[in-house]
Amino acid sequence: MADTAAPAADPLLRGRVAGGICALLPEVLGRELADVSEATTLMEALGMTSTTGLELILRLEENLELEISVEDLDREHFETVGSLADYVAANLLED
Amino acid sequence: MTVLAGVGVYVPEERVPIEELAERIGLTPMQVKIFRRYHGLGEVARAPKEGLIDLLRAAVADLEDFDQVKHRIRYVLHARSFSVVVPYPENPVRELCDELGLEHASAFAVGHHACSSGLLAVEVAGRLLAADSDDDPQALALILAGEKAFTPQSQMVPDTSFFGEGAAACLVQAAGERDRLLAYAVDLRGEFDDDSPETAAEYQNIYADALADAIKAAVDRSGTPMDEIALMLPHNVNLVAWRRVCRRLGVPTAKVVLDNVPTLGHVFCADAFINYRTARQRGLLRPGERYVMAAAGAGFGAAFAALVVEH
Numbered sequence: 001m002a003d004t005a006a007p008a009a010d011p012l013l014r015g016r017v018a019g020g021i022c023a024l025l026p027e028v029l030g031r032e033l034a035d036v037s038e039a040t041t042l043m044e045a046l047g048m049t050s051t052t053g054l055e056l057i058l059r060l061e062e063n064l065e066l067e068i069s070v071e072d073l074d075r076e077h078f079e080t081v082g083s084l085a086d087y088v089a090a091n092l093l094e095d
Numbered sequence: 096m097t098v099l100a101g102v103g104v105y106v107p108e109e110r111v112p113i114e115e116l117a118e119r120i121g122l123t124p125m126q127v128k129i130f131r132r133y134h135g136l137g138e139v140a141r142a143p144k145e146g147l148i149d150l151l152r153a154a155v156a157d158l159e160d161f162d163q164v165k166h167r168i169r170y171v172l173h174a175r176s177f178s179v180v181v182p183y184p185e186n187p188v189r190e191l192c193d194e195l196g197l198e199h200a201s202a203f204a205v206g207h208h209a210c211s212s213g214l215l216a217v218e219v220a221g222r223l224l225a226a227d228s229d230d231d232p233q234a235l236a237l238i239l240a241g242e243k244a245f246t247p248q249s250q251m252v253p254d255t256s257f258f259g260e261g262a263a264a265c266l267v268q269a270a271g272e273r274d275r276l277l278a279y280a281v282d283l284r285g286e287f288d289d290d291s292p293e294t295a296a297e298y299q300n301i302y303a304d305a306l307a308d309a310i311k312a313a314v315d316r317s318g319t320p321m322d323e324i325a326l327m328l329p330h331n332v333n334l335v336a337w338r339r340v341c342r343r344l345g346v347p348t349a350k351v352v353l354d355n356v357p358t359l360g361h362v363f364c365a366d367a368f369i370n371y372r373t374a375r376q377r378g379l380l381r382p383g384e385r386y387v388m389a390a391a392g393a394g395f396g397a398a399f400a401a402l403v404v405e406h
Contacts, residue, residue: 043300050299051254054129070133074339075300 009089018085020064021056025081028056038082053078060088067093097221098271099404100235103157103264104372105150106359107142116257120250130257135334135353139259139360141244147180148187150241154262154365155195164266165195170223170236171202174216174364176209176392177249180242188239200237208281209392210330211400213240213364217267217388218279218402224269238265240364252361252392254299256332259360263368273382274404278316281400282309288396298393303339306391309399310344317403319385324403326379327351328370330390331361340389352379366390367402380406 022036029046042048048056061068069091077087113136117127130136142150151173155161173180173188181187192202205216220236227234241262244250251257282305287298314321321344329337329351337356341348352370354377355362362369367388374380389401 049254049296051126051129054133055125058125058128058132070335071338072342073133073335074342075303 009086013092014085014089016064017060017088018081020060021081021084021088024056024059024063028052028059036081038080038085040081042078042080042084048078050075050078056084057088069093096270097217097224097276098268099217099265099274099276099371100268100271101158101160101266102368102371103154103159103161104261104365104369105153105157105241105263106140106261106362106369107145107150109141109143110138110358111141112138113257116250120247130333133333133335134256135357136257136360137357139257140261140358140362142260145260146187147241147243148191150243150260150262151187151191151239151264152194154239154241154264155191155237158264158266164235165197166199167233167235168197168200168237168266169227169231169234170220171197171200172216172220172236172238173202173204174213174238174240175204175206176212176242176363177246177394178206179246181245191239197237207395208283208398208400209394210361210364210366211281211390211392211398213238213263213367214279214388214390214400214402215281215398216240216364217265217276220267221269221276224267228269232269234269236267238267239263240265240368242363252332253295255336256361259331259362261359261362261365261369263362263365265368274406276402276404277319277385278313278403279400280309280312280316281398282312284397284399286396287393298397302391303336303343305397305399306336306389306401307340307343309391310340310387310389310401313389313401313403314387317385319403321346323385324350324387325381325384325406326374326386328367328374328386328388329353329356330366330392331356331359331370352377364390382406
């Protein structure tokens, strides 16, 4: 789903989202993290669960003052920091 | 061919907001927010003054012409999500049978398929009646579903849903015009029989795929193209799970009767029957149309199951 919409996303906005995700990860996962990048796998490397993933989305909305459509949100969007940033940037309800 | 000869339901009037339940259980505000925002949950049905027998009795009372057919009931099956549904030595199913004049029926519980035990009960009832059909083609089985959220485990499905109280009663016959059972499929996953966080996470990971696969298996077995399935009657766990299952099946979410998810919660094994009633009330089923009843659950292993039925 995100694949079709991602190219339309504003690169600046997407960068802000990716930065926001990286900043929130230690708080959501409850531990310090080193070397988090867009390629970092959320579930495999960081042990993110479906619940912590949804918590991350909620906190991201609060921090960046955005509203994210979750209708199409699925497991594959949580694969990496980058794939999640793609989804979020392409699925905002309002700017 | 097995038919669902009648469905009765009972949903108590009282509703409890999930915030109130969360406070009792000790969930964080963030967890509640996730349930409300993503899982689409709002309130659940609860009947604090009614016991299990009251719930089941009310569902039976909702069956049409029950008094005229009850002498034909040969089996009474209580479909259970949990093995223990009342404190020992209470036996509400036996007690209800005596009360209803069903002393002649064999009464027993069907379980170990977690919240898909209601679908298993339809399959079991069908097999029992088919085996008896030469000497008693008019015999019926009465399936009862519904439990009390009376233990900590039966308050909620972790990270997934809250249990609601209510009940359903379903009469099953070996043959008839409608609703005819075309296929049943179940995938039992014994590897989920442990309480570790890793297993719980893996269960969440495979949930939508496994449930979609069980539905596909039942639909294939029924010889029905997926796009000819008119409706899906889900278990009421949450909206996220069903959106994901639909995506995997290529079925629009609009075909899933999700009306009761935000208002009743997950009524143990009774969801599919309650949603059948909702579908009938909304005029969503026409004669000859095929629909799916599907459910999944975990607890001493996991089970993913589906029935295909022709209305």
